[in-house]
Amino acid sequence: MLEIERALCLECGGCVPLCPVDALFLSFDHVVVDFNLCIMCGICVNFCPVGAIEESDAVKV
Amino acid sequence: MRSKYDVIVIGAGPAGSVAAHEAAVAGASVLLLEKHKRPGIPLCCAEAVSGPSIGKYLSIPQNWISTRVGRVKLVAPDGSAGVIKHPDAGYVLDRKIFDYELARRAVSAGCELECEAIGTGLAGEDGKYHSIDVLKPDGSGVKVEADIFIAADGVESKIAREAGIDNLIESKDIESLLQYRVEGINVEPDMVEFHIGNKIAPHGYIWVFPKSATSANVGLGIAATLEKGSNTSVRLDRFLEGRFGGSYKITEKYCGMVPRYQGVDKFRAGNLLVVGDAARAVDSLSGAGIVNAVMSGIFAGRAAAAFAAEKGMKEEELHRLYPGKFLEIKGEELERYARYRTAYNKLNDEDLNEIVSFVGDYFGDKTVTSLNILKIMANLIAKRPKLIRLARYLL
Numbered sequence: 001m002l003e004i005e006r007a008l009c010l011e012c013g014g015c016v017p018l019c020p021v022d023a024l025f026l027s028f029d030h031v032v033v034d035f036n037l038c039i040m041c042g043i044c045v046n047f048c049p050v051g052a053i054e055e056s057d058a059v060k061v
Numbered sequence: 062m063r064s065k066y067d068v069i070v071i072g073a074g075p076a077g078s079v080a081a082h083e084a085a086v087a088g089a090s091v092l093l094l095e096k097h098k099r100p101g102i103p104l105c106c107a108e109a110v111s112g113p114s115i116g117k118y119l120s121i122p123q124n125w126i127s128t129r130v131g132r133v134k135l136v137a138p139d140g141s142a143g144v145i146k147h148p149d150a151g152y153v154l155d156r157k158i159f160d161y162e163l164a165r166r167a168v169s170a171g172c173e174l175e176c177e178a179i180g181t182g183l184a185g186e187d188g189k190y191h192s193i194d195v196l197k198p199d200g201s202g203v204k205v206e207a208d209i210f211i212a213a214d215g216v217e218s219k220i221a222r223e224a225g226i227d228n229l230i231e232s233k234d235i236e237s238l239l240q241y242r243v244e245g246i247n248v249e250p251d252m253v254e255f256h257i258g259n260k261i262a263p264h265g266y267i268w269v270f271p272k273s274a275t276s277a278n279v280g281l282g283i284a285a286t287l288e289k290g291s292n293t294s295v296r297l298d299r300f301l302e303g304r305f306g307g308s309y310k311i312t313e314k315y316c317g318m319v320p321r322y323q324g325v326d327k328f329r330a331g332n333l334l335v336v337g338d339a340a341r342a343v344d345s346l347s348g349a350g351i352v353n354a355v356m357s358g359i360f361a362g363r364a365a366a367a368f369a370a371e372k373g374m375k376e377e378e379l380h381r382l383y384p385g386k387f388l389e390i391k392g393e394e395l396e397r398y399a400r401y402r403t404a405y406n407k408l409n410d411e412d413l414n415e416i417v418s419f420v421g422d423y424f425g426d427k428t429v430t431s432l433n434i435l436k437i438m439a440n441l442i443a444k445r446p447k448l449i450r451l452a453r454y455l456l
Contacts, residue, residue: 012105014238014318016217017230026217028096028177028198049237049316051291 001056002033002040008052015044015053062175062195062205066092067369068362069193069207070172071180071220073100076337076354076361077213078163079119083362084211085170089369092173092205093164094180094195096214101160105215105317106351107240107278109253109270112151113431114352118359121152125162127272128153131251135417138258138410143420146428153253153270153278154351183210183223188331188376190224208369209332211361213354216320218339224330228341234321236265236348237290239297240280242272242313246305250274256300257413263287264406267300276312279304282319282348284406319348321402322395328384331376332368334361340384342395345402353391360387397434404454415445 013026023037024044031053045053066089070081073095081093097103109130115121130150135143168174175195182194184204192206212220221228254269261267265282272278281297283290293316301309323341328334336342337354344353364383368374388395408416419441438455442448448455 010314010316011103012315012317013215013217014105014316016219017228017318017320018232018235020229022222025219026096028179043232043235047235047237047285047290047318049239049290049293050314 001035002038002045003054003056004031004033005052005054006030008050010050010052012049014049015047018043018047062092062173062203063090064204065206066090066173067208068092068211068365069180069205070094070211070213070362071193072096072213072215072337072339073164073167073174073176074160074213074215074337074354075163075351076339076358077211078160078167079355079358080211080213080334080336080362080365081172081174082163082167082170083359084366084369085167085172087363087366087370089366090173091167091171092175092207093167094178095164095174095176096179098176099161100164100174100176101157104156104313104315106156106315107268107270107280107348108154108156108272109268109349110151110154110351111349112149115151115355118352118355121154125154125159126152127155128250130253132249132253134252134254135420136254136256137414137417138260139414141414141417141421143417143424144252145420145424145432146426147430147432148428149430150253153272180214181219181223183220183333185331188224188333190332193220209334209365211365212333212335212339213337213358214339216318216338218335220333221327221330221335221339224333226327226330226335228320228323228327228339230318230320233286235285236282236319237285237293238280238282238317238319238348239293240278240315240317241297241301241311242276242315243279243301243305243309244276244312245308245310246275246277248274248277257417259410259413261296261300267297269304280315319343319350321345322399325384325388325392328357328388329380332379334365334383336361342387342391344395345399346405347398353395356391357384357387360384400454404451407451412448415447416441419445
């Protein structure tokens, strides 16, 4: 699943319009991922200029 | 906040605040929603703007300006440089003040500004939208109605998507941008620098925009098709080391994504007008967006007020007002810059050296008062036959 490192994210929202399935949303001060929609394509991970988005194998709790 | 307005504008960046101001001045009741605690934060911009272009639509008081730009320097991959002397080229703005003051101006005109408020869930059908949910940080939400809506919610633009506008940014157009505020340096405060080359910024460029004689916005954009976005910091650090040696201090960090122009159908869906970055109204070559944001905001604000005042206005008439009037002025240019961008991505370092040497020869020591881009491109092709293969994009 995707993990947003909130300490690194600068809230630019640049990842949001790249998401082909509309799974990202810039809320008041952080990016929210809708895990029901995310297909793990990795486009946002590759884009993020500050490396704040990571793909991890951890299971969502 | 009331339960109904004539116009609701989502996003208080330059496009949204100018749109709200125009609509309010024209007599409409306007609600302007801003996600953040105040307009102007966080910064996602290099802050430079063309003087002659913005001057037609806004008067810029001194306190909105960090530095006045009189020279534009292009640095080629081989290190050679060309300088264009243009006394009124533009400004490096202070966007924290610029955005805040534009929102305040809208409020002075009678618009209601609601900060820490997200507009989402545009409701309606067949292009006739009637309400939107306004969300607050405590999780509460309230439905607010309007006759017409303006999406000024920036590059992320969720509202346009809610109205069925497909504004997805395709992989080939993705550029990762990173910028530092650098202090403790010596720069010429009237000169902006563009450093080009596939080794330093593949398919992009590095900019040095002075904020004062000792500080600057230094940033770069790189194509995400070629490498990971997080490589921007490696490249930017390397550039700073070469340009300023060890003596600089990074005091702030910003990042972002600049959209490219995607055509007329991203500007309106029924009674939702889309402006600025949300409409992809951007100079696709340089990524400059402020002038297009302001202009599209003006025309959308006027169109919205007219629509709210004239019950039963026909769809064609609304379209003629917006985006029609805006694109009548800027459409050709937006398309042309999108072609320039396509050409730019085809250039190798030898080509870029040629372009910079052309700029050096063409402008020499002359001081110019305006730039005729079409004429410059025609001269470039004539004087540098190697670039003839790009003629169909440039002319």
